[in-house]
Amino acid sequence: MTDLSWISSAISAARPQAMGALLRYFRDLDTAEEAFQDACLRALKNWPQNGPPRDPAAWLIFVGRNSGIDAVRKRAKQAPMPEEDQISDLEDAESDIAERLDGAHYRDDILRLLFICCHPDLPPTQQIAVALRIVSGITVKQIARAFLVGESAMEQRITRAKARIADAGVAFETPGAVERSERLAAVAAMVYLIFNEGYSTNSGEAPARAPLCEEAIRLARLLLRLFQTEPEIMGLTALLLLQHARAPARFDENGEIVLLDDQDRSLWSRKMIDEGLALVDKALRHQKPGPYQVQAAIAALHARAATPEDTDWTEIDLLYSLLERMQPSPVVTLNRAVAVAKVRGPEAALAMIEPLGERLSGYFHFFGLKGGLLMQLDRGEEARVAFDRAIALANTAAEAAHIRMHIDRLMRDGAVRPTVQKAN
């Protein structure tokens, strides 16, 4: 293991724990980051010669702590008149190293490190960017590429977000049970955001954004190792695995999106599906259902179906109705309507989505589904109106192309009068 790429993956594995401990020790994000950075440089020099340490995180924490203390001392010397309390603070810091670096805190350390990124004042994209930078150690350049913005713009965004975090102040005491579970919920939501940022993507962007999905899965697994008995964290991890398992089948050779029904299921990652299904089984035994578990259970039913026809839509309908009660949202109802259409027919599904028209008036998928249902009911003209609206709202060329295919079929079947199609 002298190869640099293996060393860097060992460092990134140790990063959340080491950064979390250094943050607790120095109580300042910038100092912790610099200390960690310095420890990494020493690791790159030391590990190839002496072999990797048995516990890379402990090594990085120890070396990082020393280098951070040196840096704080130097800064104190450069200051013309060091404040008395600053010096005594430092000595105090050294005296309780043992307490503050206690490895038993690592669970709360990592949770805290993730939690400071979820500050409610930060917009979701900034939360994600900061988490990827601080917790995952992904370079600003890579993050900028994933978000399709310039490197300096991303650098600025992260700097501003970090300043905000520093202003907000972080609680360093060991959290109580209620606070811990609140932190965990906020962090889980952020991990899901990271995944979605990578998942809801245009075809051309998929390669740049796929690493976000992988990083989200890595963070979810990390959370699950820290909180092994939390069914919602099992659900979250399962959900991400089951969705990402389909990644190899989601785009065709031209980079166009392939819908679930049309995907080549032999391309799905069996390994990820197995792990996801195992986690769903484990979570359900707890009988403490939550939104992530329900969504994972829905994804599991898709994963278990060898062909689209084998899908258990009745069960999916039930699960969506459960999700509607837990997390009422027009989008959840819309998703449920897809299952209802399969189980009880297009008429029932249409009746279900009609009341959503106002709230989803700007939502591509609403009009796509509405048009599809109307088409099944042989109401071609109305279907055409819905499809036209869908095309106008399409987020990607692939979405628009998919709807145009339906319109073409309508015209072929003579369901609508041909009209001159507007250029898009």
Added chain:
Amino acid sequence: MLYAILCYASEDVVSSWSKAQDDEVMAKLLNVQEKYAKAGRLGPVARLLPTTAATTLRRVKGEAVVIDGPFAETKEQFLGFYTLECADLDEAVDFARELSEVNPSGGSYEIRPVSVFDPTRVLK
């Protein structure tokens, strides 16, 4: 004597490998197994899903209790195993050494003689 070669390593480390890195390790490990398989000495081999997917059953006061994960909190986790027919311990150690040479996880291989082995039941 049949030996079980048990692979222990840190899941944190192994799950941080990129897919390309993981594939590379698996290909090299498979390569090591090849000649033992050809000689008819290699028995079943398994790589296990992460311990987060594991469940443990134990009896507490006479009652079976199912809990999440493996029981012990340890730095290294049990990730998989090989079974190998060996004339002596040296041969088993050689096999484990070859595996360790291509495995950058920094983990260990526990070499355990097998007491009961039933190869008659084959999965379909």
